[in-house]
Amino acid sequence: MTPAEIRDEILDILDNIAPDDDLSNLKDEIPFRDQMELDSMDFLDIVMELRKRYRVQIPEEDYPQLASMQSTCTYLAPRMLDLERIAR
Amino acid sequence: MYDTIIIGAGMSGLAAGIRLAHFDRRVCILERHYTIGGLNSFYRLRGRDYDVGLHAVTNFTPKGARKGPLARLLRQLRFRWEDFALAPQLGSSIRFPGVSLRFSNDLELLRSEIARNFPGQQDAFEQLLSRIVDYDDLDQELYEQSARRIVSEIISEPMLIEILFCPLMWYGNAREDDMDFGQFCIMFRSIFLEGLARPYAGVRLILRQLIRRFRELGGELKLRHGVSRIEVQDGRAVGVVLDNGTTLEARNILSSAGWVETMRLCSHACPEANQDRPAGRLSFTESMAVLDCQPQQLGHSEAIVFYNDHPEFCWRKSEDLCDVRTGVVCSPNNFAYGHFPDDEESLPDGIVRITSLANFDRWFALSEEEYRLEKLRWFDRAVASAVRFVPDFRAHIIDTDMFTPQTIRRFTWHDNGAVYGAPQKQLDGTTPLPNLFICGTDQGFVGIIGTIMSGISIANQHILPQASDA
Numbered sequence: 001m002t003p004a005e006i007r008d009e010i011l012d013i014l015d016n017i018a019p020d021d022d023l024s025n026l027k028d029e030i031p032f033r034d035q036m037e038l039d040s041m042d043f044l045d046i047v048m049e050l051r052k053r054y055r056v057q058i059p060e061e062d063y064p065q066l067a068s069m070q071s072t073c074t075y076l077a078p079r080m081l082d083l084e085r086i087a088r
Numbered sequence: 089m090y091d092t093i094i095i096g097a098g099m100s101g102l103a104a105g106i107r108l109a110h111f112d113r114r115v116c117i118l119e120r121h122y123t124i125g126g127l128n129s130f131y132r133l134r135g136r137d138y139d140v141g142l143h144a145v146t147n148f149t150p151k152g153a154r155k156g157p158l159a160r161l162l163r164q165l166r167f168r169w170e171d172f173a174l175a176p177q178l179g180s181s182i183r184f185p186g187v188s189l190r191f192s193n194d195l196e197l198l199r200s201e202i203a204r205n206f207p208g209q210q211d212a213f214e215q216l217l218s219r220i221v222d223y224d225d226l227d228q229e230l231y232e233q234s235a236r237r238i239v240s241e242i243i244s245e246p247m248l249i250e251i252l253f254c255p256l257m258w259y260g261n262a263r264e265d266d267m268d269f270g271q272f273c274i275m276f277r278s279i280f281l282e283g284l285a286r287p288y289a290g291v292r293l294i295l296r297q298l299i300r301r302f303r304e305l306g307g308e309l310k311l312r313h314g315v316s317r318i319e320v321q322d323g324r325a326v327g328v329v330l331d332n333g334t335t336l337e338a339r340n341i342l343s344s345a346g347w348v349e350t351m352r353l354c355s356h357a358c359p360e361a362n363q364d365r366p367a368g369r370l371s372f373t374e375s376m377a378v379l380d381c382q383p384q385q386l387g388h389s390e391a392i393v394f395y396n397d398h399p400e401f402c403w404r405k406s407e408d409l410c411d412v413r414t415g416v417v418c419s420p421n422n423f424a425y426g427h428f429p430d431d432e433e434s435l436p437d438g439i440v441r442i443t444s445l446a447n448f449d450r451w452f453a454l455s456e457e458e459y460r461l462e463k464l465r466w467f468d469r470a471v472a473s474a475v476r477f478v479p480d481f482r483a484h485i486i487d488t489d490m491f492t493p494q495t496i497r498r499f500t501w502h503d504n505g506a507v508y509g510a511p512q513k514q515l516d517g518t519t520p521l522p523n524l525f526i527c528g529t530d531q532g533f534v535g536i537i538g539t540i541m542s543g544i545s546i547a548n549q550h551i552l553p554q555a556s557d558a
Contacts, residue, residue, distance in 0.1 A: 019168050037154025
């Protein structure tokens with residue numbers, strides 16, 4: 001997956017978790033938490049959705065890497081290079 | 089082999105089932121009754137729909153609110169705000185001798201009512217509010233402290249204390265006389281700081297959304313499948329035996345049957361399960377009247393009226409079949425309907441529901457004939473008590489029904505028909521067996537939104553973190 005594809009996938013996950021949020025103005029470099037009202041349960045859901053969709057395992061100590069869209073894509077790019085989505 | 093068997097298809101079991109099925113766990117919900125919903129269910133009688141349980145959904149926050157249990161629940165279950173079609177209340181009140189205190193989904197009304205009725209208590213009330221806002225849900229030690237002691241240290245006017253406790257105890261307190269401070273804070277937020285609402289179609293709309301989602305995700309539901317025991321091997325739950333003798337295996341069991349009831353299911357093989365923790369004792373009757381007009385035409389426009397006919401509020405098991413000195417008058421008509429595609433502006437019938445405290449043992453001991461007669465007798469008494477506080481609607485009644493502690497037991501299977509379960513809660517959902525968990529009423533979150541969050545949070549905390557081999 002390319003970083004652009006990863007970004008689309010994360011957007012899809014966020015839209016799935018918070019369908020009432022408008023994601024069109026999401027700023028990649030600003031933490032999700034400062035733009036959307038996501039709590040710790042929602043962050044865990046991002047991790048679990050990635051695991052469900054791509055079998056990508058993210059260890060707990062790496063969760064801080066998922067703070068913003070930019071850091072998430074940077075973190076996931078090498079880990080999802082050869083992955084394709086297996087389930088929706 | 090299932091990943092998880094869930095006992096009970098009430099709100100908490102369905103919500104847990106959705107979370108687990110969404111993340112590809114193989115889940116089966118077993119329900120003893122012939123329908124879903126548990127305490128919050130519905131039935132049809134003589135061509136009319138009746139709700140059991142639900143008067144109003146507490147914890148209501150408007151569309152766009154990001155904080156609070158409702159918003160969190162919607163994100164966790166992947167629903168849109170519109171999916172529950174919640175119509176806000178028109179207003180409610182608490183009525184005691186000589187005092188009527190109105191409240192709505194806007195805290196300012198309650199503030200001004202307190203200032204008007206209890207001048208001098210405003211500062212104390214603000215102090216109480218800040219205690220409640222600061223309260224942390226997960227602190228078990230603080231949770232169990234006496235709410236009466238803490239509140240009476242802040243508020244000095246005895247009647248105001250009783251008035252504040254009345255709706256909070258009515259809508260979610262399993263303890264007699266006093267309340268856990270944690271439960272007090274949760275209920276206070278859900279009723280006074282957030283608010284009341286109801287879907288036009290009643291509880292069935294919420295149930296329909298939950299069950300549809302659960303099935304879409306591949307979850308299995310078996311109605312008329314009561315669990316008679318939990319099988320235990322080497323200190324772990326390995327499955328359940330159904331009333332019909334069939335055995336089903338699972339890696340985890342999540343029970344919404346209640347603490348005492350769940351422990352009984354595994355006590356044959358788990359000595360630690362024989363803990364001496366009492367079942368709840370508080371049960372209700374509900375007297376339902378269908379009217380030939382809308383309650384507003386009789387001058388009654390409040391969604392909920394909590395009443396108490398003497399200065400002290402007695403929250404304990406009734407000695408007689410019912411205790412009608414206190415009660416709740418709910419009119420499902422008095423919500424602002426008409427803002428969702430399938431809704432009309434008003435319900436087809438006027439409805440008034442009156443909840444009274446009741447004694448399970450006494451209702452249970454009646455013969456069939458006596459039971460029928462006592463229902464009629466106590467219906468009249470409950471209504472006669474309520475019309476001291478709301479306009480007299482008796483000349484407009486065209487149909488009635490009543491449910492009793494026996495009905496509640498049939499829907500919930502809780503000992504004593506205990507509406508809010510056992511007084512002692514198990515906030516973390518754990519049991520003496522490492523892979524048996526409880527959710528729902530006896531985990532401790534109450535109300536529709538609370539019990540759904542209970543299922544979600546126990547599934548999240550204990551089952552979803554396990555590696556799945558799906």
